[in-house]
Amino acid sequence: MGRATGPVPAGEEPTSPLFESPSRFLVLGHFRSGSTLLQNLLGNHPQICMHGELLNWTNFKNWDSNFGDGEATARVYAAPQEARIRVIGAELDALAATKPGCRMVGFKLMPEQLVEAGMSIGTLVAELEVRHVVVVYRANFLETLYSLLRAERTQVWIQKQKEQDCSGCGDEGTVAMHIPQAILGDYCRKQHRLWSECAGTFPRSVPLTYVEYQQLQLDRTATVCRVARYLCLEPSEGLEHTQMVRQNPGSLEQKVSNFDELRCPAPFDPCAMFQCVKSELTEENEKDAMLKLPPEEP
Numbered sequence: 001m002g003r004a005t006g007p008v009p010a011g012e013e014p015t016s017p018l019f020e021s022p023s024r025f026l027v028l029g030h031f032r033s034g035s036t037l038l039q040n041l042l043g044n045h046p047q048i049c050m051h052g053e054l055l056n057w058t059n060f061k062n063w064d065s066n067f068g069d070g071e072a073t074a075r076v077y078a079a080p081q082e083a084r085i086r087v088i089g090a091e092l093d094a095l096a097a098t099k100p101g102c103r104m105v106g107f108k109l110m111p112e113q114l115v116e117a118g119m120s121i122g123t124l125v126a127e128l129e130v131r132h133v134v135v136v137y138r139a140n141f142l143e144t145l146y147s148l149l150r151a152e153r154t155q156v157w158i159q160k161q162k163e164q165d166c167s168g169c170g171d172e173g174t175v176a177m178h179i180p181q182a183i184l185g186d187y188c189r190k191q192h193r194l195w196s197e198c199a200g201t202f203p204r205s206v207p208l209t210y211v212e213y214q215q216l217q218l219d220r221t222a223t224v225c226r227v228a229r230y231l232c233l234e235p236s237e238g239l240e241h242t243q244m245v246r247q248n249p250g251s252l253e254q255k256v257s258n259f260d261e262l263r264c265p266a267p268f269d270p271c272a273m274f275q276c277v278k279s280e281l282t283e284e285n286e287k288d289a290m291l292k293l294p295p296e297e298p
Contacts, residue, residue: 022049022096024089024128025106025231028121028198029136030191032147034213035108036158038136040242041224042106047233049095051107054088057116069107081118085127092128104132104231111194122201132231133206135274138213139267145187146177146255147248159247174250176257188265199273210271217246 027042027050029035039050052069054076072091079087088107096105114121125133138144151157209230216223220242225235253259 021093022102022105023132023232024092024130025104025132025134026125026130027106027108027134027136028111029108030110030138030144030195031112032144032151033137034211034216035110035136037242037244038134038211038216038224038227039108040244041220041239042227044239044241045228045233045236046099047101047103047236048228048231049092049099049102049105051091051095051105053108053110053113054091055109055113055117055119057113077117084117085119085124088124089128103233106132111191111198114198115194120201121198122203125203125206130206133202133208134211134227134230135208135270136211136213136216137268137270139269140252141188141191141265141268142179142184142252142256142262144268145179145184146252149177149179150175150248156247158244174248174254176255178257179262181262184262184265191268195270195273199270202274208274 027035027038029038036052039052042048043050051072054069054073056069056073057077075091076084076087092105092107096102109121109124111121114124124130207230209227211223211227220240224239228235228239248255256262
């Protein structure tokens, strides 16, 4: 029996033939893409459970309470490499069991973490029987790099205080930073290589949806409701509530001291990288739709 889409019926035990486990999904993003915010918002849904970064090597080496999944990550990396995906599945099932009525359970993942763990996304998705993947990203890689460098410098990765107190992480305000062109170029090339590898091994049978950072910040309610529907769930009230606030909200001209000197990269577009998958899925869906049409009346 495959993995399930529904809660346990009243009176049924988990061992019943009618019981099926919650379906699994991934939130795939790069660092500083808004994936933690999306994780928090999705966790408000009564039928969704989400782990953090179960393949975060830093969590395994030094549990960071900002992410909160260090113990689960430690169990994953304590297992032999060939057993790690099975352990991830067990962690997802254990989390889902803590939330009655859970229908979807997922976790966050970065392309860098796949490399560190020696996995491909195709193998991970297939062996975990993942049915949905939410790709969250920032289109502006200069914005992403600034945010990443600030977080690494201050060690403040998420902020739950007032937005005006965290524009530059803490009490410093918006702090201008010099970013060399070479560092920006290296970062862009690395991200394109990692995402191209993901697209190249991604299974064509799994549908994707995309969440861009600015879109998420501008309209959290509409964006999270759209993701809930993509996960085959009805949106619920209160999905937009979170204690997290945006860090570094100033403009790039304020945050990057040499902004006018930089050759900024073209907008990052993961949808284009996965386009071959999307195109084939669209063609298959159109064929299925044609098969379901009623015959024309003579």
